[in-house]
Amino acid sequence: MAEPEQQVPQAVDSGVVARIVTDVYRLCLADDSGALADYIPELAAVQPDSFALCLATADGRVYGCGDVAASFTIQSISKPFTYALALADRGPAAVAERIDVEPSGEPFNEISLDPVTERPRNPMINAGAITAASLITGHDRTEKFERIRRCYSGFAGRELTMNAAVYASEARTGFRNRAIGYMLRSFGIIDSDPDEAVDTYFRQCSLDITCRDLALMAATLANNGLNPVTRERALSVALTEQVLSVMTTCGMYNAAGDWVTTVGLPAKSGVGGGILAVLPGQIGIAVYSPRLDKHGNSVRGVAACRELSKRLELHFLHVTRSGRTAIRAAYSVAEVPSRLQRTTDELAVLAEHGDRARVYELHGDLLFAGAERAVRAIEEQAGALEALVIDLRRVGEVSEIAVHMLDELQNELAAAGCRVAIVDPDSKMGHLVSSLDPNDPRGRVFIDRDTATEWCEDIVLDHHRPAGEPACTSMPIEDHPALAALSPDNRARLTKDFEVRTIARGEVIARRGSTRSGLYLILEGRVRITFEGADERTHRLVSLSAGMSFGEIPMLVGTPFVNEARAETSVRVAVLSPQRFDVLTEKAPELKLALLERLAAGAYAQMDAAVRAIAVRGGDY
């Protein structure tokens, strides 16, 4: 219970958000209007000035001010939780046969049913709440109540206990609720002993909670039914949405409409002085102050929720632009090529036809509106496309409808002859796309965008490569462009200094940090130059193929390899060893200079292209 004379707010912690909570607390502390509930002596006996305010985030951080550890009885705030348990126990359809979900426009304790449906108007009035209690599974009233107590405890993240004195008093004086119980029995809404249902209801209302407990219960609702502290699921996602829906229209007694307009948060209050409010996905709010207004809602509680909603802009209809900007970047493979270093012929084809393959990077949560934007943008280009990358790595949640829409889009594009590379290392799209069959006309799944882009380039090259010009995949050393331009004499002198080696796929050719190991001319296969990212994973800087070279700059300047070179396929290379290179330096410096100038030019252009590709893409400098 609250300390007497408690007036100075006790901030639980410091910081920007804690100060905002404290400011609101101080502002509302000034109002001492309203009156304690007095229908039982226990409620009239609490410290009337007690006041606590907590704000909890959906990930479980609680900011609090005031008597956050003072106990009070949960009272009507229990209603949505027992309703939730009834929904879980019986299923929404069975519960809907007994309890409507319409705002009543009548006092919460009215002894009446809807004249047309002959059901309680909603689960937030006493008739609906007692019905919900009657629907809880259990052999007897002890087991039923224990299941309710455990359910609430799951939301709060600690074992709650009943206030025996309050229960005894409620049970002794609750004639009106007994009348409601018998009315429900007479209309067949309750099948079982109405006394048992009413007794269960009295017990649930008498559970002791603190403002901090209530904040975590709110945070659990905000977090889709998953307690963010204990990581225990208290309620399914679908039922959480349903309970919050009913709280939206019926939670605040007869002030529900005004509450939606001025606070705009699903909420529930109790005559014990508590209020719980929820911003789905984001925030839970709990207030305790026992003086009530004429509707039975805590005066300071309403004021604090209103002030927090206003200051923090928590109204649930508050519009943001999220979900609208699903496209993070869009470009053709001509604009941002893959890191596979292409031959001159290939580059010419891609320069002309590269706009037939486009990359769409998506981000944010992919709900309908965002997916619609993305699909619309892609459909507008679809007629001209032969291949497409959709990169989902930056996407958070992918809703079912977005999966369906992307899947449909893929069918549509496949029918038009365009294949789709989905970059989806975390399987956000699930089973819908086969990553196995390379001939699937719909496309493939990739774990990185670079490889997906390369695959799209290959499709464009297949379609548009001039006839009779197969890609060069293997060459004798004499034909390597690094030597081909030399005079026949010089070429002959150099060629015999090279050693031809075959390197197995996956093998490292030169490690990062290794000293100069040679000058390499690629005669067949692919070599991948990689670097380690901030994510501690290895990324491709560039891939090189037959006719290209590497190792020239380390060899020239005597520095270690700064990136790793690894055989991407089985590779055949011609290597000039450091020893031969040094001999060459002494005996024929001008030959060496000529060779190095050729090679360095190519290496520098490669490095430059890599800088450009990385820098250009993100638009993020």
Added chain:
Amino acid sequence: MAEPEQQVPQAVDSGVVARIVTDVYRLCLADDSGALADYIPELAAVQPDSFALCLATADGRVYGCGDVAASFTIQSISKPFTYALALADRGPAAVAERIDVEPSGEPFNEISLDPVTERPRNPMINAGAITAASLITGHDRTEKFERIRRCYSGFAGRELTMNAAVYASEARTGFRNRAIGYMLRSFGIIDSDPDEAVDTYFRQCSLDITCRDLALMAATLANNGLNPVTRERALSVALTEQVLSVMTTCGMYNAAGDWVTTVGLPAKSGVGGGILAVLPGQIGIAVYSPRLDKHGNSVRGVAACRELSKRLELHFLHVTRSGRTAIRAAYSVAEVPSRLQRTTDELAVLAEHGDRARVYELHGDLLFAGAERAVRAIEEQAGALEALVIDLRRVGEVSEIAVHMLDELQNELAAAGCRVAIVDPDSKMGHLVSSLDPNDPRGRVFIDRDTATEWCEDIVLDHHRPAGEPACTSMPIEDHPALAALSPDNRARLTKDFEVRTIARGEVIARRGSTRSGLYLILEGRVRITFEGADERTHRLVSLSAGMSFGEIPMLVGTPFVNEARAETSVRVAVLSPQRFDVLTEKAPELKLALLERLAAGAYAQMDAAVRAIAVRGGDY
């Protein structure tokens, strides 16, 4: 009006989303239950099978199926729009004195007021709607109605007209509404002629709309009151929120609670057969099908909204993770340095103390929950920080509370001796941070992150640079590290081949694409190497200072400059001209080789560091 025998859905367009709309249309078309409104002959005379379904995005794209161009009277869907105009004309406080916002639990045409407040329960029942009509500004009924007509037309984006036959019939038979008008007059809720208010109400209900119009009206509400097609503001942001709030609890006659649970969209229906529903920020839905259920709502309309909400996951309490993940990346300046190339001494200081300056890149819309995460993460590090970059360039909307929180955070950090660089080229934070006073203890505003990071590095260097070791800012050519290591003879021979030049701040030293212009040793000042990004703006690749060099690789390999070099400050450089370089190549190849090896090593390391800084940062490969 609808064509007779219209059964085959006319898809307005093709594509993934159009197909979803068509699917839902087909599904709902099958249900021909319900009855036409028949209280006036005009409503009973419409084509009962007519059916149209439109979905409009908040940016104005309309997907439609069926009789989307068939006219029908707006009827009760007019209520939220006249209420909106009344709020705009009189202000929310004055309107609240006349109309409550509580769900009524009574039929929409009840001749009664709330027994306690003696006001109409809400603006969606006839008593509230007639009161709203009476509050519209205007000299006479003609002007009042014309203002209403123009208001609706602003939402629809075209000039709407009244159906004279329906109006005449309503006016002839609307006894109940006249009774309500006189009741309102007798209670003083209407001050003026009740006949005029009722007549205005009849006229507004008789405005002809199409399903497409209704979709755009919904899209305008979804788009915060701004018509996304005409770009005209139909209603303020705050009033749009209020109107949607009231629609949430009171829009669907007596089925509001069930609607919130199963559809979960603010909505309004009319006995003409229309339904309008809104997902704030995202989607507007419109349906027309005149057969009504027992509540007076369109049978197919309710079914279509329910089905769309379920398939597209449009329920407004549907939780996403948006707003929770405000931090896009966080790292220290030791991990990702600025692109200013530091001296070895400086690098040593930054390696040891660089974790005292951190960069936080934020993204998404910055509402309270996201701002709380960001502020919390920064506060957790605050004790150890001397400088901080907060990069807002990727952030969308910044809410007022987020501005306040960041501002407070900056005060908090300033008090602890940590200065903050806000990267905010679009002034999202507005006036709150001075970008002018370089000594402001709170920090500065920057337009790019790289410069902000450099500023933070400077703070750390100022604090931790070993005493008596000022940064080297100027040197004679003999001391330049590129020459310092040569033998005295070689150094002397080379030095005289260099020419010392002074270059004014901002001047270009070497353009991208220019042929080799010389080998440059920086003796004083800073040179910035830049490249052009995909955004067609110029970005810094690296800045070089005294003791560093550039131009060596173009000189060595005879290629053009791939990036531009520009004087960042006034600069003093020593230049070896191409002519002298070529002479050197012939006369003393081994000297040239030695020089080039030294320089190329440095250049290569710089290029590598730049690749790494760019690649590492985004985490986006």
